[in-house]
Amino acid sequence: MVNTPNNIDLLPHSKIYHDIGNKETINSIFKKNDKFITTNKKVIDYCILAPESVWIKFKLHNPTSSHIKKIISFENIFLEEIELYKIENQKIVSKKTTGFYHLKSFEGTVKLNVPVILNPNTTQDYYLHVKNEKLSLWFKPIIHDPKEFKKEDTAKQVIWALFFGGILSLVLYNIFLFIFTRDKIYLYYFLYLIATLMQSEFSSYIRFYFLPMDDIEFVKKSLYFNLFYINVFVTFTMTLFIRYFLNTKLYPKIDLSLKLIIFIIPIYYILQTFNIFTIPQVILFQFLTPYYYFGIGIYALYKKNPQAKFFLLGWSFALLAWLSLFFKFLGLIPEKYVFTYTFETLIMAEVILFAISLAYRIKILEKKKNDLTKSLLIQQQNESNRLEKIVTIRTQELNNELKQNELLLKELHHRVKNNMQFITSLYALKLNDNGDKYIQEKLHDVERKIHAMSIVHQMLYNQKNLVTIDAKEYFEKVLQNIKDSFELENITFELDINSFLDTEEAIYCGLIVNELVTNAIKHAFDSKGGIIKISLNSVDNGTLLEVSDNGRGKSANTKASFGEMMVESLATDQLEGKLQIVVDKGTHISLWFKNKNQKSNDESNDS
Structure with a gap:
């Protein structure tokens, strides 16, 4: 019935x-x-x-x-x-x-x-x-039921739009990096992201939207092209990216094998115009090459390649994504055991990781520059007369390079801020279209997190100092965004903030404060309201962040939510701090962590 x-x-x-x-x-x-x-x-x-x-x-x-x-x-x-x-x-x-x-x-x-x-x-x-x-x-x-179908289909469209928007933002980010730095690695990663977008199911609907396909034979050729060309193009672009990312020129035999793959794929394209290869053969090639690249990453890690750990982590996500896609299309794993958006989620995790590692590449270049400056100063002490002129010339070159890097970094912060505002706008549009309160609440939560990160980049863009930001001004803006998201009655905020934060620390602390304050507003108070206190001070050669309320207190038997797990992960894994939760006439959460300068000093002493 x-x-x-x-x-x-x-x-x-x-x-x-x-x-x-x-x-x-x-x-x-x-x-x-x-x-x-x-x-x-x-x-x-x-x-x-x-x-x-x-x-x-x-x-x-x-x-x-x-x-x-x-x-x-x-x-x-x-x-x-x-x-x-x-x-x-x-x-x-x-x-x-x-x-x-x-x-x-x-x-x-x-x-x-x-x-x-x-x-x-x-x-x-x-x-x-x-x-x-x-x-x-x-x-x-x-x-x-038609209404239920429409709701589920709309949710899927929202997820795909977010996936497409996120990848597209990284595409624009990397093409700008290439334009400003002329580093080929950003070009190859840009091509890899484009290939990934073309490989996704969402790209099929984009083709239907812009290119109505009345001819069934043309649709068959489109599917054939996707199977035999786009999927292999993903491997081609990733091979180019791996050669530069891991600098495989240091490993001649591995570099030769990657060059052979780059050379063979165009030959494959030519031969496939005569329908020489079959679907199982292409799938076998696509199945084996990711494992080979993973093996290269392990070898690079063994050789203490600094980029290898980033590659292995990111490539693990990509490997799982492609395996899930192949198993899904081949029917090797029952569909009920596969999360609906496994491919999109894992690919997004991979591209974000690689984007972070490419940003880390800029830090490595900055460190090399600083090391070179120290080396020049030591040489100046030993041969002051002969090297004085060289130091002066080289210092001028480094200053010019630093100015260029500062301009580039400032522009990057501006682009990242705009991209985050674009994604926030997408959320706002979908919030207007979707009447499901649960989905609206989840989208609001994500929107607030994105906005908290966006504020850091906005402040860096508007100030000369690109290393630290005023924590008080930053937290006030985060709290104002939270206040705008809720109808607050009888809830007041008390701030005691006397510290500056490094850019990376600010993003993590902002996400933590955003999550804890949001949870307190939602769950801590009854209609009488209450007080939320936030403090940030320098304590014991580190920084102490405290968020407390005088509400009903968190139940000890409550299962940890995604937000609470995120707070714990940011506190312990990213900030390497000590997180403590005390429930007594409310909830008191404290996080102590070493600031960036203290971490550097400790690492120097250990070495």
């Missing part, structure tokens, strides 16, 4: 027939009713990479006195053809067709779906035929 607003998994209520070779038609399948079998599975996940299809036989019953509209959705966009037959007395009453080869343009939804309308007080027979000629056959058919 379908008179329910809840989603219904179709397969457990159906019978299925696996048609290997796509031999059956609707007329011939009527004669094979005894071949249909029941199943407890909720997902079809075959993997033979050959022509195959599935016939699903089911009944829908409408016990009400009014018409009911339902939507049958399919999670996999790359299902080539889907046919829904309405049957009465072994005769076809109607037929509806959809599928990747039948999407002539973007119609507002990102899930393949077929609408169904049931007459009052009727039971209707249906045959659902889903087939693929080349890719593995996997999908999860679900019967939705």
Whole structure:
């Protein structure tokens, strides 16, 4: 029965027939009713990479006195053809067709779906035929209420838009870095990000949106191009990036192997115009190369390459993302064990990690510059007369380079601030479109976190000092943004801040304060309100951050939320501090950490 607003998994209520070779038609399948079998599975996940299809036989019953509209959705966009037959007395009453080869343009939804309308007080027979000629056959058919389907599809569009916007921001960030520095590594990473965007499912819908595809053969060629060219292009761009990122010229044999891959891929493109290679062969190549690159990273770490640890961490995310994508399309892992947005989440984590490591590259260059300055000063003491002129000339060059780096860094802060404001604007637009309070609350939380980070870059852009910021001014702006997000009644804030923070420390402390204050506003007080106190002072050669309230106090049995785990991770892993939580007439949270200068002194003493 379908008179329910809840989603219904179709397969457990159906019978299925696996048609290997796509031999059956609707007329011939009527004669094979005894071949249909029941199943407890909720997902079809075959993997033979050959022509195959599935016939699903089911009944829908409408016990009400009014018409009911339902939507049958399919999670996999790359299902080539889907046919829904309405049957009465072994005769076809109607037929509806959809599928990747039948999407002539973007119609507002990102899930393949077929609408169904049931007459009052009727039971209707249906045959659902889903087939693929080349890719593995996997999908999860679900019967939705139209409103629920629209809500789920909108949520998926929001996630994809955020993924696309985040990658696009990093694309712009790296192309500007390349323009200003002329360092090829930023160009190669820019190309890798472009290839990643082209590889995603979201890019398929962008093509449908801008290039309506009425010709099925053209759509097939588009899918063929994506399989045999775009996927390999990702490997090509990543190979270029790895050579420069790990500086493989230090390892001649490894560097030669990477050069061979770069040389072979264009030859592959030429040969593939004659359809020489098959899907399994391309998948095998795509499956093995990431492992080889991971092995190169391990060898570079063994050789104490400073960039190797960043590469291994970021590439681990990429490796898991590609494996999840291959396993998903090949049907090797049941769909129910795979998070819907696994690929997007892991790729976003990877690109952010590599972006951070490329920013760290600038710090390494700054350190090399400082080391060179010290070396010149030592030489000046030993050969003051001869080197005085050299030191003067070199110092002038370094000052010019420093000015250029400061201008570049200032521009980067400006670009990052603008990119974060752009992402915040996207959240605001989606908040206006989405009426789900839970989703709105989660989007507001993310928006406040992004804004807290954006304030740091805005302050750095507006001041001459690019190393530290005034913590009091920064926290006041973070709190003002929080106040603007809530309707506060009887809640007051007390600040005791007498310190400056390094840029990196400010971002982490801002995120911590944003999370703790937001939690206190949401959960600490009743209608009588209360007081939230925030202090930041220098204590014991370090910095002490305290956030407290006089509310009801955090329950000891409460399961840690994502925000609390994030606060603990930032406090212990990033700031390397000591976090303490005391619940007594409210909640008192303190975090002590060494400032950046103290850490440097300790590391020098240890060495």
